Amino acid sequence: MRLDASLDALLADALASDYSESDATRNHGKFSVVFVAVAATIVTLVLGMAIAETRLQATENTLTRNALVDRVHAADKRVQVLEATVLTAQRDLLDAEQATLAGTSLGAQARERLLRLRAATGQAEVTGGGVSVTLDDAQVDSLTDVTNQPGKVIDRDLQMVVNGLWQAGATNIAINGRRLTPTSAIRSAGSAILVNYRPLSPPYVVVAVGPDPNQIAGLFRENAAGLLLEQLEAQYGVIWELQTIGEVTLPAAGTTTTTSKDTP
Template identity: 40%
Template sequence: MSAMPQQRGAPGPSPDAPDRAAAARPDASMWLLNQVMDHTLDEGYEEEAARRAAEGRTAETGPLRPWLIAGTLLIAMVITLGAAQARSSLPAVAKERRELIDRIESGTERADRLQEEVDALRDDLADREREALREEGGEQAELTALLAGAVAVTGPGLEIVVDDAESVAQGLPDGARDDTDTGRVRDRDLQRIVNGLWASGAEAVAVNGRRLTALSAIRHAGEAILVDNRPLVPPYTIRAVGDGPVLRDAFEEFQENLSSDLLTLEELEEYFGIQVEMAVREELRLPASAGLTLRTAEPLQTGEGNTP
């Protein structure tokens, strides 16, 4: 039996094959990763690093490094100084604010004390003037004090309440008043009412609790009506002490006799919507005048050029 021929191209076993297998690396199949790990720096960078090392400097200490360090230090210094200055100025600002608040509060308290002293002195002066009227007025002392508004009065009388038309504040923000609105009570309207009450025989008159005298003035300042330089707000309540029914009839007659260019209360109510209420009261109380002013007059001496 003849032996089978050996297949062509199939090498036979080599005597040193076991030695080469033993010497092969276990990670030989990962040669690309090995190259990356063993040569982390590109050859060009390696050459540049070697050149710089030969020149006595490293990659971390390039020629721009000192300027960068100096700039960084300067910025840090500016920030530090600014923070320190801001921190030191905060207590000073707070202290100045506290001092200013204390000064305001102290000034307000002082102003309040002075106002109380003024009010007390004014009341004391009014009391002394009233006492002087009672002592020096003679037989007409009570009448003089009454006309001067030096004493409070109580008695029957007439009460008139006038108020702006209901349409005055409509369409205006926050109840603001239009100075051109004809439905608004004017100072001349109050003047006409007060003068009519005096002419009708009123013994004493007050508007919104402020007693009127022969020296009282009713004016306007912007939208406000002033009585003796004190502002009033609507509705305006005018009280007059006297015989109520007689005073009412006399006042209505006074209104009818007004000239054609003056409006009566009825016309103000009819044409402009001003609200008017009139009533006879059995008892009214009017306070004394807050700003009593006394003036005296002496009769003229007869002589040449003077009419006795």
């Protein structure tokens, strides 16, 4: 074999090897591009499906919430109608009792006892000198987590205030116009405070009627309830105010028409 022929063969083999490696590199590069494109398409599809499902779930949650709100409003309206019916029946009963018992002295005495009992049990409105204790949540900025707010008024705070007013000499009490009776309950349901199983919103105005409003206010400041409110104000910023009222009318249980005349 001639020398130049051998060199030509070696050169041809080297070039063929280089071309083969170059083709392999090109093919690998094309495969990588295709793989990335397919992966990106799959990720886009998955994200699109997730976003669509999230929006659908959000829409369903909104519809469910709106339906629940509508049901609550409808139930509240039914309760208001029933309360009005009960109030009308109570007034009719009082009128019938007055007509029946007014004819004799014994009947008049019995009627007076019934009126006192109804007032004491919250079944009749009562008017007299009063004291009001107003409680409100501490002021917070918009970034504060209200679910973990230590300055939020809770049911135990209202329970303590009511017990403190009873202890100070109050004879009748209402919270935000809701008259308390011997069977009344003050409790929480989630973040709401229920009085007589009805949710109330702050500020909470506790109005008490008693024989001597000034004495009630003084004793309240000195008992455990007053000291608790001072501590809540100092440590957590709870807002509260105690004041006497010249004359206040507390509604019968089942109504919310509290009226008052402030002391000059």
